[in-house]
Amino acid sequence: MDILDSVIKIKGIGEKSVPLLQKLDINTVSDLIRYYPRDYDEYKMPVPIKDIKEGETVSVEGAISRLTSQMGRKKVVTCYVSDPSGAIKLIWFNQPYIAKLLKPGYRYLFRGVVKREFAEFSIAQPKVYGRNEYLKLMDRLSPVYSLTKGITSNFLSKAVGQVLDEIDIEETLPAAFRKQNNLMKLSDALKTIHFPKTKEEALLARRRLVFDEFLEFISAVRRLKEEKTEERNSYIIDDFSSCDRLLEKLPFELTNDQKKCFSSIKNDMSSKKLMSRMVEGDVGSGKTVIAMLAMLSATKSGYQAALMVPTEVLAKQHFKDFSEQLSEFGIRTELLTGSQTLAQKKKIYKSIENGETDIVIGTHALIQEAVNFRNLALAVIDEQHRFGVKQRQTLKEKGLEPHILSMSATPIPRSLSLILYGDMDLSVIKEMPKERLPIKNCVVDTGYRPTAYNFIRKEILSGHQAYIICPMVEYSEESDGENVIDYTDNLKEFYNMAYLKDGKGKDINIEYLHGKMKPQEKNEVMERFARGEINILVSTTVIEVGVNVKNATVMMIENSEKFGLAQLHQLRGRVGRGSYQSYCIFMKGCEGKDIDERLDILKSYNDGFKVAEEDLRLRGPGDLFGVRQSGEMSWKLADIYADADLLALASEWDKENGT
Ligand code: ADP
Ligand code: MG
Numbered sequence: 001m002d003i004l005d006s007v008i009k010i011k012g013i014g015e016k017s018v019p020l021l022q023k024l025d026i027n028t029v030s031d032l033i034r035y036y037p038r039d040y041d042e043y044k045m046p047v048p049i050k051d052i053k054e055g056e057t058v059s060v061e062g063a064i065s066r067l068t069s070q071m072g073r074k075k076v077v078t079c080y081v082s083d084p085s086g087a088i089k090l091i092w093f094n095q096p097y098i099a100k101l102l103k104p105g106y107r108y109l110f111r112g113v114v115k116r117e118f119a120e121f122s123i124a125q126p127k128v129y130g131r132n133e134y135l136k137l138m139d140r141l142s143p144v145y146s147l148t149k150g151i152t153s154n155f156l157s158k159a160v161g162q163v164l165d166e167i168d169i170e171e172t173l174p175a176a177f178r179k180q181n182n183l184m185k186l187s188d189a190l191k192t193i194h195f196p197k198t199k200e201e202a203l204l205a206r207r208r209l210v211f212d213e214f215l216e217f218i219s220a221v222r223r224l225k226e227e228k229t230e231e232r233n234s235y236i237i238d239d240f241s242s243c244d245r246l247l248e249k250l251p252f253e254l255t256n257d258q259k260k261c262f263s264s265i266k267n268d269m270s271s272k273k274l275m276s277r278m279v280e281g282d283v284g285s286g287k288t289v290i291a292m293l294a295m296l297s298a299t300k301s302g303y304q305a306a307l308m309v310p311t312e313v314l315a316k317q318h319f320k321d322f323s324e325q326l327s328e329f330g331i332r333t334e335l336l337t338g339s340q341t342l343a344q345k346k347k348i349y350k351s352i353e354n355g356e357t358d359i360v361i362g363t364h365a366l367i368q369e370a371v372n373f374r375n376l377a378l379a380v381i382d383e384q385h386r387f388g389v390k391q392r393q394t395l396k397e398k399g400l401e402p403h404i405l406s407m408s409a410t411p412i413p414r415s416l417s418l419i420l421y422g423d424m425d426l427s428v429i430k431e432m433p434k435e436r437l438p439i440k441n442c443v444v445d446t447g448y449r450p451t452a453y454n455f456i457r458k459e460i461l462s463g464h465q466a467y468i469i470c471p472m473v474e475y476s477e478e479s480d481g482e483n484v485i486d487y488t489d490n491l492k493e494f495y496n497m498a499y500l501k502d503g504k505g506k507d508i509n510i511e512y513l514h515g516k517m518k519p520q521e522k523n524e525v526m527e528r529f530a531r532g533e534i535n536i537l538v539s540t541t542v543i544e545v546g547v548n549v550k551n552a553t554v555m556m557i558e559n560s561e562k563f564g565l566a567q568l569h570q571l572r573g574r575v576g577r578g579s580y581q582s583y584c585i586f587m588k589g590c591e592g593k594d595i596d597e598r599l600d601i602l603k604s605y606n607d608g609f610k611v612a613e614e615d616l617r618l619r620g621p622g623d624l625f626g627v628r629q630s631g632e633m634s635w636k637l638a639d640i641y642a643d644a645d646l647l648a649l650a651s652e653w654d655k656e657n658g659t
Contacts, residue, residue, distance in 0.1 A: 001166055003030045010159050017155075023148045029163055035156065036193050036209070036636060037143035040202060043111070043134065050085035052114050052121065055590030059111040059134070060088065060123070069099035081110055089122040101128065109134045113480065124480075141202070143194050160194050172212070181649060184208040207646065210638040214650035217635075218419065219658050224392060225423035231401060235377035237269035237301040242329050243293050249325075250289070252433060258286055261427040265294050265405065268425070269378070275403035278421045280412065281429030282608040283573025284436070287407045288548070291380045292322060294405055299331050299358040303377030307361045308391065310383050312337045312519050313526045317548060318382075319361045326359070336362035336369070339519035345369075367394050380405045409570065411609040416644060419651045438606050439576040443560070443586045443599040452585050453494050456554050460508055460535045466554035467574055468538045471562045473514045481589060482558040484512040488538045513539040541567065543574060550578030559589040560599055565615040569608055616641040
């Protein structure tokens, strides 16, 4: 078996599993062994029932009683388990066989998540074990993978185990260096990350794999840098007269940081060397207008410019913005997205090729498509700097060498920026537009919901809009957390009742948005929200990046505990983008001291740099398998902040040994 073979070669993986694995981005043997667990299950000593807390995964041991089963359309089995300290209810949905398996009066072990309904605790869908069976599980960790329907963690771990037994993995680092820096052998690290004996061991394996992830990235950055020194500027951009006109037209004045940033860009684009610049600015600091100015001057100097963004929704939004602002300058802007028909696309390709189109806006796929630019002089890559490197490589492969402007909302300490963006010049926008009022934050539990709904209703009635974020798309028995579909129904009902009481808010329009919808539908919903036709948008995190609706003043996030701080900060950045007072409500789905501590950071700081710093201070190195950073910064394992030492180490290693 070879590392690049299809997974079909693995014993136990049949035709049927292949498309399922594909959904998880697992195509080859290599993909499979690099599909790391997202967590490990630890089978701990059973706890006394009186000590269990809501939201925890616990094991309890005791005799069962009051076994009932209801067999209608919904099959529900319930019973109580009691130990000397107390009793708790157990509930199973759609597992009628459980009723036959359990014998009243006998003792079992049960493991699952503790829930609370009104005053009563229960464990939903607990797994059932015999005593010996459980004891065996107690002395190791079991990998837990992110899954899709039809694939279980068990299935994956079996397949991984098999592969790791069979193939040889080549070592890339010398033993002395590994020893000196506490880095495992690659083959051991891969085995251990899937099957660790202890959490400590897993962390050590992770250390090696993180080092490799960083090293790969840094080498790519270095290669780009080495090639860059020879890049002469064949696109001199020096006509900035329209920019002044555009600036006069804007309803605001640029902040000092924005001005400084644009002036560096002007210098770059008109100089002898090609521009390669990173603009780093917190959410809402006004990066788009900088891109617009740069692109306007490129076209006015006789060239084409492209803007690439991570989502279609964002592409549409920017397209609308750019078309409106730039049409009077005689600039022709086109949108290119995956959901357009082939005929539409062909037409656009043609107008790009013959130069009728000045500006193209699209998703990152833009540069991979069959687009042949007539004279692309500037490529702007928005909101996804981690992939900036890849995109630049792709551009090169296509024989394009435009000026590059990357934009990122992820705040990074300067020392790290120097490594990550080693091949680029850096502009930082720290200052927020003057008109902004700081967002008011609160952290509350679900008991506060009615108050929050009434508050949102008031904001809507005074003409504003709101977002509500739920972690899930639809109801699932596997995991808890609010889902957008049921949530929307419930919210509608709540507002109907309120309307019946005081006669206000009859037309409050609530709709939902999630990643499983078709791109077309998503765009439509987003557009109607932007036009103010939808008052409340209940959404998953698909709206996380970049969306700009100034009139939205409330962001409420359900199950905030399920998200990483960086992601929560990004979500919060969807409000407070205009001059109105805005609010962010972090709703907790369960209690816990560490949850409070994390969310308090967001309550106390609106500044992304500060949030990142505090987040790191809180998360010890042992916490890295918990809530992950998400969004543009996520490597498979590496975390810029927490693994800063490894980033530096990889950088040094690459300097001395890289090829
Ligand atoms: P981000 O940096 O997150 O991409 P945007 O560029 O989308 O932020 O800007 C957010 C909002 O702030 C936009 O509506 C934009 O028009 C506005 N804006 C940008 N610069 C300024 C400024 N100097 N003063 C006031 N508003 C501004
Ligand atoms: Mg933006």
